[in-house]
Amino acid sequence: MAEYVVGKAVVDKKTKRLIQRAKPGDIAVLYHRDVDEVAARQLVKAKVRGIVNFQPSISGRFLNQGPEILLDAGKIVVDVPNESLFDLIQEGDLIKIKADGDIIVNGKFFCKGVLINKEFIKIKYEEARANYEREIERFAINTLEYIKREKEILSSDYAVPRLKTDMSKKHVLVVVRGKDYREDILALKSYIEEIKPILIGVDGGADALLEFGLKPHIIVGDMDSISDRGLKCGAEIVVHAYPDGRAPGLDRVKQLGLEYKVMAVAGTSEDAALLLAYHSGADLIVAVGTHTNAVDFLEKGRQGMASTFLVRLKVGHVLIDAKGVNKLYRSRIKRNYLAALLASAVFPLLIISAASPVVRHLIRLFLIRVRMMIGFF
Numbered sequence: 001m002a003e004y005v006v007g008k009a010v011v012d013k014k015t016k017r018l019i020q021r022a023k024p025g026d027i028a029v030l031y032h033r034d035v036d037e038v039a040a041r042q043l044v045k046a047k048v049r050g051i052v053n054f055q056p057s058i059s060g061r062f063l064n065q066g067p068e069i070l071l072d073a074g075k076i077v078v079d080v081p082n083e084s085l086f087d088l089i090q091e092g093d094l095i096k097i098k099a100d101g102d103i104i105v106n107g108k109f110f111c112k113g114v115l116i117n118k119e120f121i122k123i124k125y126e127e128a129r130a131n132y133e134r135e136i137e138r139f140a141i142n143t144l145e146y147i148k149r150e151k152e153i154l155s156s157d158y159a160v161p162r163l164k165t166d167m168s169k170k171h172v173l174v175v176v177r178g179k180d181y182r183e184d185i186l187a188l189k190s191y192i193e194e195i196k197p198i199l200i201g202v203d204g205g206a207d208a209l210l211e212f213g214l215k216p217h218i219i220v221g222d223m224d225s226i227s228d229r230g231l232k233c234g235a236e237i238v239v240h241a242y243p244d245g246r247a248p249g250l251d252r253v254k255q256l257g258l259e260y261k262v263m264a265v266a267g268t269s270e271d272a273a274l275l276l277a278y279h280s281g282a283d284l285i286v287a288v289g290t291h292t293n294a295v296d297f298l299e300k301g302r303q304g305m306a307s308t309f310l311v312r313l314k315v316g317h318v319l320i321d322a323k324g325v326n327k328l329y330r331s332r333i334k335r336n337y338l339a340a341l342l343a344s345a346v347f348p349l350l351i352i353s354a355a356s357p358v359v360r361h362l363i364r365l366f367l368i369r370v371r372m373m374i375g376f377f
Contacts, residue, residue, distance in 0.1 A: 005076050007049040009093040009105075013086070015039045016204070016225035022046040027095040031086055034059050035066030037179055043070065050076040050097045054086040057116055060127030062135055067116050078103065078113035085111055146306030150266040153275070153310040158243070160279040161261035163236050165217045168281035171197035174273045175205035175216075177225070178289030184322055185212055185288060197286065200277060202270045205289065206230040220263070220273040223249030231256055238262070238276060240269040267307025278315040285319045 007027040012018035015032045019039070022028060024047035032039065033055040043051065051057070057067045057079050070077050076097050080086075089095070089105060096104035101115040114120075152158065173192065175181065185208065191197075192214065201209050203221030207230045210216075216235040219226065223239065231237065231253065241247035241264040253260045265272050270290050277285045291308065312319065 004096050004098045005050045006094065006096045009052075009089055009091060009095050010048070011089055011091050014224060015043075019043065019046055020225075020227060022048050025049050027052060027097065029054070029086070029089050029095070030057075031055055031083070032057070034061065034064040035070070037065045037069060038177065040066035040069040044073040044075065048075065050078070050095075052078050052080060052089075052095065052097065052103060052113065054080045054083045058121060058124045060124040061131055063125060063128045063132075068118075068121050071116070071118060071121070077116040079116060080111055080113045082111065143306050143309060147310065150306050150310060152243075153266060153271075153307060154314055156279070158265040158275075159263070160276060161238055161263055163218065163238070163261065163280070165198060165236055167198050167277055169283045171195050171284045171286065172200060172277040172280075172282040173197040173286045173288065174200045174202060174270065174277060174290070175208050176202045176270045176287070176289035176291070177204035177208045178291060181205070181208050181289035182211070185209075185214075188286070188288065188322060191286075198277075198282070200273050201226075201230070201235070202273045204230070206233065206235065208289070218273075218276075220276060221249060221269040222247070223252050228256065231258060236261070238272070240265070240272045242266075267311060271307045271311045274311050274315050274319065278318065282318060285315060286322050287319060288322050290321065 005027070007025045008023075009029050010018055010022045010026045011029040012021070013031040015028075015030055015035075016039075018028060018030065019042045022043070026046075026048045028043055028046075028048045028051045030051060030053040032053060035053070035057045051070060057077055058064055067077055076099075078097055078101055080103070088110075093105050094107070097113075098104070099115075101113040103110045103113050173188070175185065185192075189212075192199075198218070199209055199214055199216045200218045200220060201207070201216035203219075203223065204225035204227075205221075206216045206219045207227050210230060210233060215233055216230075218238060219231065219233075219235045220238045221240055223231065237253060237258055237260040239247050239249050239253055239260050239262050241250075241262050243264055243266050245264055247262055247264075250260070250262070263272050263276060265275060268291070270287075274285060274287065
């Protein structure tokens with residue numbers, strides 16, 4: 001590892017917002033407990049040079065893989081135990097992270113940090129394995145408590161906005177920028193091209209679709225992780241609000257001068273997207289990148305998954321979860337298929353060769369090359 005890394009600070013208590021502003025060579029100043037895999041991969045993609053985190057990057061509560069991903073990508077990660085120092089670093093400050101964990105800000109010693117390394121992560125993984133059953137039990141109890149509060153999801157005691165996009169009796173693909181979303185979208189490429197489902201991007205899921213040249217028909221979310229480009233792509237916008245009417249993402253949409261509808265319902269934005277598709281008459285809902293297990297929710301800082309449980313209980317008969325579909329099957333070219341293909345190509349050439357000595361010579365060279373190639377399969 002280098003003696004130190006230097007870069008300009010990009011600072012935000014919400015990692016999703018920070019990533020939108022991060023530039024190659026920056027030092028990301030986080031306030032992110034238990035850095036999740038998706039956030040880590042986005043930081044790597046943003047090409048930040050180092051990470052200073054004022055929360056534990058890995059606490060040992062559960063197996064979060066974010067810090068390991070950052071180290072594998074060659075990033076230096078330092079945790080600062082004193083979270084009160086976070087507000088003393090400003091956007092654009094020049095930060096130097098030394099190999100011993102010392103942090104220098106604008107040429108002056110700032111504080112001593114805890115350097116995250118493989119050995120530290122190994123210890124925390126062991127703690128997480130020991131804590132797993134206790135964390136799952138706590139998570140399950142919280143989920144049951146939240147179910148009592150959010151049971152209105154089952155009763156449809158919420159308003160569903162009427163949109164221009166017709167989802168009735170159609171397939172709807174709901175994309176969340178979650179784990180393995182890129183691989184899963186690639187695995188579904190043929191399905192998307194053939195069936196042409198209605199595309200719903202949940203917050204940053206809209207940017208995920210645009211990455212693949214797919215324009216979302218609808219965007220649902222609190223708009224804290226989607227780019228301006230995504231919001232301006234021409235999709236219908238549905239701002240997810242809390243049951244009491246508060247909508248954190250509404251101001252941003254208004255500032256951009258965009259038309260929108262509001263959907264006030266308990267739960268996450270991906271829950272709202274699934275309910276929107278369901279109540280709009282979707283024949284089939286295919287979900288990509290959604291959060292479905294305890295670790296997914298713990299990584300996002302949620303202490304239960306009541307709304308997700310209730311939503312899936314309600315829409316499960318029309319829902320297919322395509323998360324991880326890329327791991328089900330990877331096609332390989334079989335020898336007999338290759339042989340049949342080659343035979344079909346060679347046969348007409350053999351007929352032509354009967355009339356030309358030059359062609360016969362070329363065919364012989366070609367067959368020698370084919371035999372050499374097959375030897376390597």
